[in-house]
Amino acid sequence: MPQGFRAGGLHCGLKKTSRFDLGVIVCEVPAQAAGVYTLNAFQAAPLHVTRESVAVEGKLQVMLVNSGNANACTGKQGDQDARGMRAAAAEAFGVAEHLVGVTSTGVIGELLPMPKVLGGIEKLPQQVKADGGEDFCQAILTTDLVQKMTCVQLTVGGKTVHIAGSAKGSGMIHPNMATMLGFMTTDAKIESAQLQKLLNGVTDSTFNMITVDGDTSTNDMVIVMASGLAGNDESLTPEHPDWAAFEAGFRYVGEYLAKAIARDGEGATKLIEVSVTGAETQNAARAIAKTVIGSSLVKSACFGADANWGRIIAAVGRAGQPVNTETVDIRLGDISVLEQSRPIKFDEPQAAEYLKGELVVIHVNLNMGNEHATAWGCDLTYDYVRINAAYRT
Structure with missing residues (x-):
């Protein structure tokens, strides 16, 4: 104190x-x-x-x-x-x-x-x-x-x-x-x-x-x-x-x-961190990071340990910020799943095992500038619905 x-x-x-x-x-x-x-x-x-x-x-x-x-x-x-x-x-x-x-x-x-x-x-x-x-x-x-x-x-x-x-x-x-x-x-x-x-x-x-x-x-x-x-x-x-x-x-x-x-999100089983780098402005980096971390589809995929990077790139694209659709890289921890906006082969079982952990870090590199931002959230689970369906009772 x-x-x-x-x-x-x-x-x-x-x-x-x-x-x-x-x-x-x-x-x-x-x-x-x-x-x-x-x-x-x-x-x-x-x-x-x-x-x-x-x-x-x-x-x-x-x-x-x-x-x-x-x-x-x-x-x-x-x-x-x-x-x-x-x-x-x-x-x-x-x-x-x-x-x-x-x-x-x-x-x-x-x-x-x-x-x-x-x-x-x-x-x-x-x-x-x-x-x-x-x-x-x-x-x-x-x-x-x-x-x-x-x-x-x-x-x-x-x-x-x-x-x-x-x-x-x-x-x-x-x-x-x-x-x-x-x-x-x-x-x-x-x-x-x-x-x-x-x-x-x-x-x-x-x-x-x-x-x-x-x-x-x-x-x-x-x-x-x-x-x-x-x-x-x-x-x-x-x-x-x-x-x-x-x-x-x-x-x-x-x-x-x-x-x-x-x-400690309601019903959460893991912390998700979204790191956005290579943005033209900090506002853009923050907006994209918050859009990805707030996506129910991304959160659900993390809960299910599904390396569905398509949900991540879709969230990046709808954040309302300028992006070069030919230069985006995405990693799940150290596992690259997208380079220069093109899918690459990766070890699906290894990615699934990573997503089962208590901390999931999603890296998004826009390759457009020098600004960056980080956002935090959690996975979306069955328990979230259960808790909030009966919040008053």
Whole structure:
């Protein structure tokens, strides 16, 4: 846990089981804050409240989250409930309301049982501790099978700095934010505006490059809080001599969490990585990588261990980006299946065996330029349909 932060979680009754469903991250001081949010037109009430809080002075001290209920598409009552959660957390932890962020995840279109939520918030301060990260991670899960968290340590200005992160997400995952919540904390000294720029850039190449099922949710956000308690005297900017190291650590945490979400896709049996090289522009590389990783046919072929490269080349061609139809190379891991847009002989049993692994890497070289991008997703299985056919029940 970066210096100055504590976390915790408890069960307040939103979930039918006894798993934790209310969690919080607390900082000793008002932390510099930044956030990115879903692009879905229907944004849940907590997102508006959190944006409003951050806009006051670019700081947060308490980040509250519940699972089991999204508080989305719930009208004026949902907005009042989100604000009620913020006010209750502010009182419980003794901070100003604008220093509290709120987020929710779960079923859309159901009102929060506020007596349960408010009762849980009242008890949260007793559950917060320096080693409360795992309790917090449990509290944010919905259909996730595993907790997702990581931390890196580096040196900035001669001081030891930490960057930590946790996330939830398993289904309704697609680029430009998904049904995912991400929380990053650091004890580095960095101003809110610079933190926002860094988060925007890292999100574009990590969280916005994953997909499970092509659906973008109403509640997604990534929030970053920086306590500044590591002791580095000079605020971090791109001109700082240790900026490159800090940016690399920040990007590592974002990519780790993004890949963990993709790997834990509902019903998934493997992580799929699509690497596109040789593009004329980075936008083209990203668009093609996301189109291939989002293809239900590609995902199904990976599940069935079928080296059907035709599905990959078809996805490349429909991505809406310029391609030279005479120069595309495709590899499955180290196995070449297409060179200069022409099929080549390959060992089918060897390819099938490769596709049965827990990690499948698809390489697409357009041979048109120097830009590249990587996207992550998972296979499409029978269990995905089973899970989502009965999500509310």
